[in-house]
Structure formats: C-alpha cells, structure tokens
Amino acid sequence: MIAYSANHPVGDFIRANLPAPLAALANGALSVVVLMVLVVVVAILLVWLERKVCARFQARLGPTRVGPFGLLQPIADSLKLLLKENIKPRAVDTLAYFLAPLLPITGSFLVLAVMPFDHNLQVADPQAGMVYIAAVSGMGILGILIGGWGSNNKYSLLGSMRAGAQLFSYELSMVLCMLLVVMASGTGSLREIVLSQQGTVRDWWIFKLPGAGALAFVLYLISSTAELNRGPLDLSEAESELAGGFHTEYSGMGFSMFFLAEFVNMFASAGLGATFFLGGFLAPQFGIGPLDHILAFIPGFIWFFAKTGALIFMYMWFRWTFPRLRIDHLLSLEWKFLLPVSMANLLLAATLVTLGWILP
Amino acid sequence: MTLSRLFHDTLSMLKGMKVTILYLTRPSRVVTQQYPENRETLKFPERFRGQVVMPHDEKGEHTCTACTLCEKACPNGTISILTTKNIASKRVLGEFIYRFSTCTLCNLCIEACPFDAIRMGHGFEMAAYKRDELDYVLNKKEGR
Numbered sequence: 001m002i003a004y005s006a007n008h009p010v011g012d013f014i015r016a017n018l019p020a021p022l023a024a025l026a027n028g029a030l031s032v033v034v035l036m037v038l039v040v041v042v043a044i045l046l047v048w049l050e051r052k053v054c055a056r057f058q059a060r061l062g063p064t065r066v067g068p069f070g071l072l073q074p075i076a077d078s079l080k081l082l083l084k085e086n087i088k089p090r091a092v093d094t095l096a097y098f099l100a101p102l103l104p105i106t107g108s109f110l111v112l113a114v115m116p117f118d119h120n121l122q123v124a125d126p127q128a129g130m131v132y133i134a135a136v137s138g139m140g141i142l143g144i145l146i147g148g149w150g151s152n153n154k155y156s157l158l159g160s161m162r163a164g165a166q167l168f169s170y171e172l173s174m175v176l177c178m179l180l181v182v183m184a185s186g187t188g189s190l191r192e193i194v195l196s197q198q199g200t201v202r203d204w205w206i207f208k209l210p211g212a213g214a215l216a217f218v219l220y221l222i223s224s225t226a227e228l229n230r231g232p233l234d235l236s237e238a239e240s241e242l243a244g245g246f247h248t249e250y251s252g253m254g255f256s257m258f259f260l261a262e263f264v265n266m267f268a269s270a271g272l273g274a275t276f277f278l279g280g281f282l283a284p285q286f287g288i289g290p291l292d293h294i295l296a297f298i299p300g301f302i303w304f305f306a307k308t309g310a311l312i313f314m315y316m317w318f319r320w321t322f323p324r325l326r327i328d329h330l331l332s333l334e335w336k337f338l339l340p341v342s343m344a345n346l347l348l349a350a351t352l353v354t355l356g357w358i359l360p
Numbered sequence: 361m362t363l364s365r366l367f368h369d370t371l372s373m374l375k376g377m378k379v380t381i382l383y384l385t386r387p388s389r390v391v392t393q394q395y396p397e398n399r400e401t402l403k404f405p406e407r408f409r410g411q412v413v414m415p416h417d418e419k420g421e422h423t424c425t426a427c428t429l430c431e432k433a434c435p436n437g438t439i440s441i442l443t444t445k446n447i448a449s450k451r452v453l454g455e456f457i458y459r460f461s462t463c464t465l466c467n468l469c470i471e472a473c474p475f476d477a478i479r480m481g482h483g484f485e486m487a488a489y490k491r492d493e494l495d496y497v498l499n500k501k502e503g504r
Contacts, residue, residue: 057380061392321380322373 008120031123035112039105039264046263047074050316057320081259084252089152092249096150101254103143104261110136111268116191118281118300129190130182133272134175137227140265141167144229144246147258151249159245162235162327169334170226170233176342177220180212180349181205181276194280200287206277212349217277219342221311224269225318226330229262232322235330270311271304278307404482409465412439412458413481414498422499424477426453433472438463444502453503460486460494 010030015023048063048071055062063070088097114129116122126132141164148160182188184205185196197204206213226233237245247258274280281300285292325333383389393402416422431439444454456478470479478498488494 053384055392056384056387056390059383059389059391061390061394064394317377317380321376 031113035109035123038112039109039260042267043260043263044074044078046267046312047077047259049312050263053313053316054320057317078256081252081256086252086254087249089249091152093150093152096146097249098254100143100147100150101250101257101261103146104140105257105264107136107139107143108261108264108268110139111272112264114190115268115271116194116275116280117304121281121301122191125189125191128188130178130188130193133190134171134178138171140261141171143258143261147250148246151246153249155242156246156248159235159237159242159248163229163246165327166226166233166235166330166334167229169331170223170338173219173334173338173342174223174227176339176346177216177223178272178276180209180216180342180346183346184209184213184349184353190275190280194275194282197279197282200285201279204277204279209349209352212345212352213277215345216342216349217273219338219345220273220277221314221318223334223338223342224273225315226334228266228269228315230266230315231319232324233330234319234324235327266312266315267308270308270315273311274304274307278311280304280307402484408480408482409467410481410483411460411465411486411496412463412469412478412498413483414456414478416500420500422453422477422503423475424453424456424499424503425475426451426503427474429472429474430469430478433468435466435468436462436464439469446502453499456498458496458498460496461491 011027014026014030017023018026051073052062052070063073066072066076088094111133113123114126114132116125144163144167145160148156148158148163151157181193185193187193187196197208202208204213206217209216229235229237235245237247242248247255250258281304283292283295283298283300283303285295395402414422414424426441426443428441431441438459440457440459442454442457443451446452465480467480486494
C-alpha cells in the first residue's frame with residue numbers, strides 16, 4: 001500500500017514560502033474559493049442532470065434548446081433568478097426573512113469542508129468529523145424553520161413545521177447509521193474512515209460487516225432522502241398541498257439560495273454516503289492483478305465523484321418513481337420502523353465487531 | 361404478518377423502480393416531438409383533434425344526409441347546414457358551413473353523426489389573419 005500525503009502540494013508550497021500566519025490565511029482563503037467554485041459548478045450540473053433524468057424517467061426529453069443537450073439551461077435559469085426582484089411581503093419578520101435563505105447553504109458548505117475528495121483534497125479533518133457533520137447539517141433545518149416562521153404565511157409555516165418534525169426525526173436514524181461505521185472503523189475522522197476501507201471492494205463498510213453494513217446503507221439512503229427534503233419525502237415543499245411550503249414567499253435570490261442549498265445538500269449527502277459505505281476516494285479493487293492496477297491508476301477524486309454521482313442518481317430515481325407520503329405515515333415510518341431497525345442494526349454491528357466477525 | 365407486508369411492499373417499490381429505469385434506458389419510448397424541426401415527419405396520435413373534416417370517397421362523394429344532428433349537438437353554433445333540393449325535390453345537403461374560429465374541438469358533432477360523415481382531422485398551424493378566413497365549407501359538392 002502506497003502511503004499518501006494528507007497535504008496538497010499547493011498548500012505545502014504556500015506554507016514553505018510565506019510566514020506561518022500569512023500561509024494559514026492564504027490556504028484558508030484558497031480552500032474557501034475552491035469550495036465556492038465547487039458548490040456553483042455542482043449546483044449547475046445537478047440542476048441540469050435533475051431535469052434531464054426526470055424527463056427521461058417520464059418519457060420526455062428535458063431541456064434541449066439552450067446550448068448542446070440543454071447544458072446552458074441552468075445558467076440561463078440562474079441569470080433569470082439573479083435579475084428578478086427580491087420581493088419582501090409587508091407582514092414578514094425582516095431579519096428572519098432575510099437570514100433564513102443563508103443558513104441551509106452555509107450548512108452544506110460547512111459539510112463540504114470536511115469532505116475527503118481525495119488523499120490530499122480535504123479542507124479540514126477534525127477527529128470528531130462525524131459529530132461535526134451531525135452538528136452543522138442541523139443548520140439547514142434551522143434555515144427552513146426560520147424561513148417558514150418569518151414569512152408569516154400559513155403555508156410556509158405548515159411546511160416548515162412539517163420539515164422540522166421530519167428532519168429532526170430522520171436525523172436520528174441517519175446518525176445511527178453513520179455511528180455504526182464510526183464504531184466499526186474506530187474513528188470519527190472522515191479521512192480515517194475512508195482509509196479503514198482499504199483493500200478490495202469487500203473491505204468497504206457496506207460489505208465488510210456481514211448484513212449489518214448493507215442494511216445500514218439502505219437505511220442511510222432512506223433517511224438521507226428525508227433529510228434532503230426530496231421526493232418521495234418532500235413534505236415540507238409539497239407543491240400540490242402547500243404551494244411550495246417554506247419557500248412560498250421567496251423570490252429571486254432568496255429562492256435561488258434555498259434551491260442551491262437543496263442541490264449542494266444532495267451532493268454532500270451522497271458524498272457522505274460514498275465516504276462512509278462505499279470507500280470514498282479509494283479505487284474499487286477486485287483482487288484481479290492488471291485490472292486493479294488500471295483502476296488504481298485513476299485518481300481518487302474521480303472515484304469519489306463517480307460514487308457520489310451513482311448515489312445522486314439513486315436519489316433522483318427515488319424521487320421520480322415514488323409518490324409522496326402523508327405526514328403521519330412519514331413520521332410513523334421513522335419512529336415505528338426505521339429507528340428501531342437502525343438501533344437493532346447498531347446492536348447487531350456492535351456484536352459483530354466485539355466478536356470480531358468482520359469479513360477479512 | 362408485518363414481515364410479509366414489508367416484503368411485499370419492498371417488492372412493489374422495486375417493481376416501480378424497474379418501470380422507471382426502463383423508461384430511462386429506452387430512448388425509443390420518449391414521446392416528446394421536437395416540433396418545428398420535425399414538421400415533415402410529425403406523427404399524430406390516432407385520436408388527435410384538429411379541425412372537423414368531411415371525408416370524401418374516390419368518386420368525390422360524402423355520406424352527409426343533412427340531418428342537422430351535428431348542428432344541434434354543437435354547443436357553440438359552429439356548424440350551419442344549408443340544405444337544398446335535388447332534381448327529385450328531395451332535401452339534401454347544400455353547404456356544410458364550419459366556423460373554425462368558434463370551434464372548441466369538443467368532438468360532440470362527431471359523436472352525434474349517425475353516418476360517420478364527419479370526423480376530426482389532423483390539421484395544425486391553422487392561424488389566419490381574418491376571422492372569416494376560418495369559415496370553411498366542408499362538402500365539395502351537393503348531396504344527392
């Protein structure tokens with residue numbers, strides 16, 4: 001196994017040529033800029049992909065007119081959103097109304113900061129990375145709650161209250177599934193979790209814990225779909241019932257911030273799924289000599305984006321296949337089914353880890 | 361009980377996912393037609409409703425008997441049937457006047473016709489500059 005450095009050459013170069021405080025500042029600014037570019041590019045690509053994939057699931061073509069294959073459509077859309085007036089209804093709570101759109105995108109931005117894109121492409125790697133993720137992903141909920149309350153509109157309030165109930169409950173089983181991987185790998189740092197899955201495909205946590213890993217992965221997919229506010233669990237938006245839910249009153253930039261956060265969140269959530277269960281940036285190895293060498297030659301961030309893309313496709317597949325749940329069904333699914341099952345699964349995994357029944 | 365229901369539900373969800381993935385993987389099932397580009401090859405569904413037309417056979421004859429059932433069935437007064445008399449002084453169709461400008465393509469006249477003398481055509485791009493350009497006489501000659 002080749003030992004990879006956790007430091008990126010560019011960062012090392014800056015550290016070598018600048019005094020320490022300045023270098024820290026420059027590296028921090030650089031990583032923020034890179035993440036911002038990533039957020040914008042990912043959001044634009046995902047908007048296009050969502051529309052295309054959705055259209056093909058429904059036997060339509062999707063955007064085809066703006067640019068080749070409609071690739072420039074999201075750019076045209078975002079230009080339109082930028083030029084639109086930011087309407088502020090008379091009865092809103094001004095501070096809450098304008099603060100709310102900023103919070104979800106901040107939350108997903110902070111999650112991306114600990115995301116291990118490659119061996120040396122990670123902005124920060126705190127020891128309690130998983131706890132940090134559970135903490136900052138709550139900011140999205142906060143933004144939705146504040147936005148619904150500040151809009152002073154009954155549909156917005158209903159939507160945000162639904163979102164609150166839904167997200168707080170589904171966060172439990174999502175964190176329990178992550179906890180299972182943390183327990184099995186013995187570390188909370190995302191980079192270490194990825195490195196604990198080195199070896200062949202069988203060493204990924206989805207396969208390594210017999211049964212428990214795959215079950216945890218399925219539970220993670222379900223609960224993170226709810227966490228992302230995506231169909232079939234998009235109760236807080238529910239266009240047909242609530243006229244858009246928490247973002248009913250938002251226009252222009254406010255709306256586009258919520259919209260952006262939704263897509264970046266999807267990327268972050270799929271990335272976390274890939275990191276925790278599918279070996280993150282590690283190339284899949286099948287134990288076949290020449291094939292393994294070819295696969296390992298492809299850089300890690302490409303594998304990361306490929307795995308993340310596959311999970312994003314799963315999310316889109318769910319969204320455009322299943323009808324929306326009712327709110328009481330949604331909550332009873334979580335509290336009566338997913339939570340007990342994920343707790344039992346955690347217990348099972350703990351037993352497996354203690355007995356050492358992890359696949360070699 | 362619960363377990364078998366869970367199994368059954370999961371199976372039916374997987375079935376649904378199979379249906380959608382088959383739509384995704386088979387481009388031939390896309391129903392969208394890119395209209396201005398494919399004007400020559402445009403395909404219409406069988407029941408597409410354009411304007412009302414009166415089919416004529418190879419001898420140029422139609423089957424309309426001027427019974428005016430379609431005129432009575434029309435909620436908009438779109439159809440006017442002017443009758444005339446043939447040499448045997450029998451009442452026959454003179455002119456079948458169809459005003460496309462007031463037609464809502466509701467298909468009621470077609471359903472009312474007992475002789476299948478009229479049907480819905482597949483016409484499109486029917487816009488005109490004057491309203492009276494949208495008044496058509498559907499029969500090519502008088503009835504017998």
